[in-house]
Amino acid sequence: MAEVVIVDSADAAGDLVAAHIAAKVAERADYTLGVATGSTPLPVYQALARQREAGVDFSRLTAFALDEYVGLDEAHPESYHSVIDREVTVPLGLDPARVHVPDGTEATVATAGDRYEAALEAHGGVDLQLLGIGSDGHVGFNEQGSSLASLTRIKTLTQRTREDNARFFDSLDQVPTHCVTQGIGTILRAGHLVLLAFGEGKADAVAKAVEGPVSASMPASCIQLHRHVTVVVDEAAASRLERSDYYRWVYDNKPAWQGL
Numbered sequence: 654m655a656e657v658v659i660v661d662s663a664d665a666a667g668d669l670v671a672a673h674i675a676a677k678v679a680e681r682a683d684y685t686l687g688v689a690t691g692s693t694p695l696p697v698y699q700a701l702a703r704q705r706e707a708g709v710d711f712s713r714l715t716a717f718a719l720d721e722y723v724g725l726d727e728a729h730p731e732s733y734h735s736v737i738d739r740e741v742t743v744p745l746g747l748d749p750a751r752v753h754v755p756d757g758t759e760a761t762v763a764t765a766g767d768r769y770e771a772a773l774e775a776h777g778g779v780d781l782q783l784l785g786i787g788s789d790g791h792v793g794f795n796e797q798g799s800s801l802a803s804l805t806r807i808k809t810l811t812q813r814t815r816e817d818n819a820r821f822f823d824s825l826d827q828v829p830t831h832c833v834t835q836g837i838g839t840i841l842r843a844g845h846l847v848l849l850a851f852g853e854g855k856a857d858a859v860a861k862a863v864e865g866p867v868s869a870s871m872p873a874s875c876i877q878l879h880r881h882v883t884v885v886v887d888e889a890a891a892s893r894l895e896r897s898d899y900y901r902w903v904y905d906n907k908p909a910w911q912g913l
């Protein structure tokens with residue numbers, strides 16, 4: 654069962670997850686973090702930046718991003734290369750050479766998935782993977798119907814995902830139609846999955862991912878196949894969970910030594 658932690662706010666979630674990551678980095682400086690883009694992980698990155706100000710050294714941390722748009726120049730402000738650089742690499746003081754993002758360049762995209770899988774394997778994988786969740790239950794850009802065994806590859810975004818992400822662009826037309834995304838099989842290889850979700854708009858997807866059947870039709874339900882998952886949600890995103898009383902009981906009675 655995924656551990657479900659219900660917090661008061663996105664900032665509280667950020668503090669909780671960042672404190673855990675900082676503790677892991679203190680134990681082992683060459684920790685590897687899987688980073689997501691979008692709005693959801695931002696409180697974690699902001700809290701990690703505060704950890705850095707307080708003296709935590711992230712310079713030996715390696716990061717692997719989940720996905721990238723196809724056809725956006727890396728320098729485009731909404732390419733995930735740029736977003737990760739702006740939200741993660743610079744504020745956390747990461748070594749840019751240790752930050753990996755899939756190649757979404759049209760000319761070379763055909764081999765991008767295999768190259769990313771090889772880079773992940775050569776590195777030895779991801780210790781902790783941060784995940785957001787789409788309102789339709791996608792993780793990474795694994796849209797509904799994605800194979801639960803899928804590896805990094807090109808995907809076509811649904812119109813709903815493009816509309817959800819249009820807020821980052823001047824118009825819907827500018828949102829790419831394709832992406833390169835880690836597959837569900839890739840994501841499931843990480844040592845620990847931390848899925849975050851905030852707001853009522855995510856409540857249905859969270860409930861289905863945590864408590865519904867495991868199905869390619871609900872890609873985030875893949876978390877039920879992983880042995881170490883933490884789902885951190887605010888009250889609104891938790892509002893459709895049937896067993897929320899039990900999750901609160903478990904967390905309130907959790908031995909301190911267990912950590913996240």
Ligand code: F6R
Nearest residue numbers: 689690691692693785786787793
């Ligand atoms: C982005 C990603 C996506 C987002 C999801 C939610 O790297 O992997 O799965 O996590 O689309 O986006 P936000 O957080 O903006 O609601």
